[in-house]
Each structure stands twice: as structure tokens, then as C-alpha cells.
Amino acid sequence: MRYRLKQIQCRPWTLSGLSVPLIESHYENNYGGALRRLNAITEQLESLDFAKTPAHVLNGLKREELVALNSTLLHELYFASLGGNGQPTTGMSEILARDFGSLERWRAEFRAMGYALGGGSGWVLLTYVPRDRRLINQYGSEHSQSIASGVPILALDMYEHAYHMDFGANARAYVDTFFRNLDWPALENRCEDAQTVPPPRLLEQPEFGDLQGIGVEEVKAMMAAGQRVQVIDVRPRHNVSRQQDIVEGVEWRDPERVQEWMGELSKSEPVVVYCAYGFQVGCKTAIKLREAGFDTKYVNSGHSGWKAIGSPVKMHL
Numbered sequence: 162m163r164y165r166l167k168q169i170q171c172r173p174w175t176l177s178g179l180s181v182p183l184i185e186s187h188y189e190n191n192y193g194g195a196l197r198r199l200n201a202i203t204e205q206l207e208s209l210d211f212a213k214t215p216a217h218v219l220n221g222l223k224r225e226e227l228v229a230l231n232s233t234l235l236h237e238l239y240f241a242s243l244g245g246n247g248q249p250t251t252g253m254s255e256i257l258a259r260d261f262g263s264l265e266r267w268r269a270e271f272r273a274m275g276y277a278l279g280g281g282s283g284w285v286l287l288t289y290v291p292r293d294r295r296l297i298n299q300y301g302s303e304h305s306q307s308i309a310s311g312v313p314i315l316a317l318d319m320y321e322h323a324y325h326m327d328f329g330a331n332a333r334a335y336v337d338t339f340f341r342n343l344d345w346p347a348l349e350n351r352c353e354d355a356q357t358v359p360p361p362r363l364l365e366q367p368e369f370g371d372l373q374g375i376g377v378e379e380v381k382a383m384m385a386a387g388q389r390v391q392v393i394d395v396r397p398r399h400n401v402s403r404q405q406d407i408v409e410g411v412e413w414r415d416p417e418r419v420q421e422w423m424g425e426l427s428k429s430e431p432v433v434v435y436c437a438y439g440f441q442v443g444c445k446t447a448i449k450l451r452e453a454g455f456d457t458k459y460v461n462s463g464h465s466g467w468k469a470i471g472s473p474v475k476m477h478l
């Protein structure tokens with residue numbers, strides 16, 4: 162299979178402060194070079210007899226394939242990032258404020274990362290992480306560092322070939338020029354596309370039917386908002402005596418004795434139970450409570466999930 166050169170994703174003559182010869186050289190020599198290398202590596206890999214190929218040959222080719230493919234993809238994204246007027250769109254400003262606190266905060270970090278690579282080399286990327294449904298700024302060194310499952314939506318090339326012809330060693334001026342040419346509407350479109358990538362599927366537990374799990378953040382938000390919810394720690398007794406800690410404001414109840422304590426609960430308020438990691442015990446207890454008429458859910462990450470988000474705990478014993 163041969164990879165094809167893509168038409169340059171911006172119109173070089175419309176850019177402000179980035180010369181046409183710089184962009185053309187970048188496109189032909191670096192983007193084009195990566196793609197030609199990628200095709201040569203692919204051809205070589207296709208001709209290998211893997212049973213007879215020494216490990217070091219295969220290792221080298223697969224590493225180089227990753228470098229060349231990522232370089233190709235990131236250069237396409239880099240050119241597509243340029244060509245705008247640098248004016249942030251409302252939609253993108255809101256998304257960046259959601260994930261970074263504010264547009265300014267995001268821009269300050271991204272820009273500082275670019276400055277910090279002056280005199281060095283690498284990519285600065287804005288990447289969408291489907292698992293957490295959020296954006297993150299990352300470095301991509303050697304073209305091969307990438308966040309597993311991440312979708313890069315903005316790329317700043319900090320290799321010297323991207324700016325030396327116009328800016329010499331003044332990497333800061335290049336980064337500022339990049340921002341002035343940023344195509345925000347195109348970035349927003351890519352962000353919209355990236356956000357359609359679903360997070361990894363949750364564990365299926367068919368033995369528990371349609372029992373609903375709930376995220377620990379959601380429960381915490383309900384409690385913080387003063388919503389009436391009965392949260393109960395139902396870790397097995399041996400687990401509690403080993404770990405000895407419990408989330409503050411939550412009571413522990415023995416899952417073996419659910420029939421004895423369920424009468425103390427109110428049927429007019431939702432019940433949320435959890436065990437250690439969100440599997441068997443929490444689910445079984447939730448089912449028993451549901452069968453008894455309580456509106457019950459289980460926390461799908463259990464006691465560990467509470468601790469992972471920094472909820473204060475106290476000693477139980």
C-alpha cells in the first residue's frame with residue numbers, strides 16, 4: 162500500500178509573517194520527505210520474510226515507520242492549523258475554558274510550551290482524549306510520542322526547519338506568528354469531529370441486568386449541591402478491616418446484613434452503594450435494595466474511585 166501526498170492544507174500566500182518559500186520548503190522537503198520515507202519503509206516491510214528477518218532489522222523498520230507516519234500526519238495537521246485570522250471562535254473559547262479554566266490559560270500554556278522548545282525540537286499539540294472527554298496540551302518529541310487513543314486537533318511544529326528561514330533563532334517570534342495565523346473555525350470543526358469519538362466501552366456485567374452504575378464525580382456533585390442522596394459504603398467486612406479508611410460523611414454497612422439495616426433507609430430518596438472496586442458486592446447489594454423498593458444505583462469505581470478524585474477519608478476503626 163502506498164501513502165499519498167495530500168494537497169497542502171492551507172494557502173501559503175495568505176499567511177501573515179510566514180514566507181511562501183518557508184512554507185513551500187517545509188511542505189516539499191519535510192512533509193514530502195516524511196511521506197517518501199514512509200512509502201520506502203512500507204515497501205521494505207511488505208517484502209520481508211518475517212521468519213528470517215533479524216529482530217534488529219524489524220525493530221528499526223517499525224520504529225522508523227512510526228516516526229515517518231506520525232511526521233506525515235502531524236505535518237498535515239500543522240498546515241491545516243494555519244490560514245486563519247487568529248481570532249478565537251466563541252465555541253472554541255468555551256471548550257478551552259471548560260478544560261483549561263479559560264482561553265487565556267490554555268493559550269499561555271500552549272505558547273509557553275512552544276517557547277520552551279526554542280533551540281530544541283518537537284511538536285506542541287492540542288489533543289482530545291476520548292476517555293476523559295477533554296483536551297490536553299502535549300509535547301510530541303521525535304514525531305513518535307502520542308497519547309494512546311488521543312486525537313490531535315492542533316499542531317505547532319517546533320523543529321527549526323519550520324521557522325529558521327524566516328526567524329533565525331527567534332523561536333518566540335515564530336510562535337507568536339503561528340498564533341496570529343491560527344485558523345480557529347477549522348480548529349473548532351476538528352474539535353467537533355474529535356468529540357464524536359466515544360470513550361472506551363464500560364465493563365459489561367450481564368449477570369446484573371440493567372442495574373445502573375453511576376460515576377463517583379456525579380455522586381460527589383449531587384452531595385455538594387445538597388441533593389438528598391443516601392450514600393452507603395458496602396465493602397465486605399474483611400476489606401474494610403484491611404484498608405481501615407472510609408470516605409468522610411459516608412457510613413459503612415455490612416453487605417452480609419443488608420436485610421437488617423435496609424429498614425433504616427428512606428424510600429423517598431435515592432440510594433447509592435459502593436464496594437471496593439465497583440464489582441460484585443456493590444452490584445449485589447444494589448439489586449437487593451432495588452428489589453425491596455429502593456431507587457438504588459452502584460458507584461462503578463467503588464471506594465478506589467472516591468480516593469482517586471481526592472475525597473477526604475478518615476479512619477474507620
Ligand SMILES: [Fe+2]
Binds near residue numbers: 191192236318322
Ligand atoms: Fe516540520
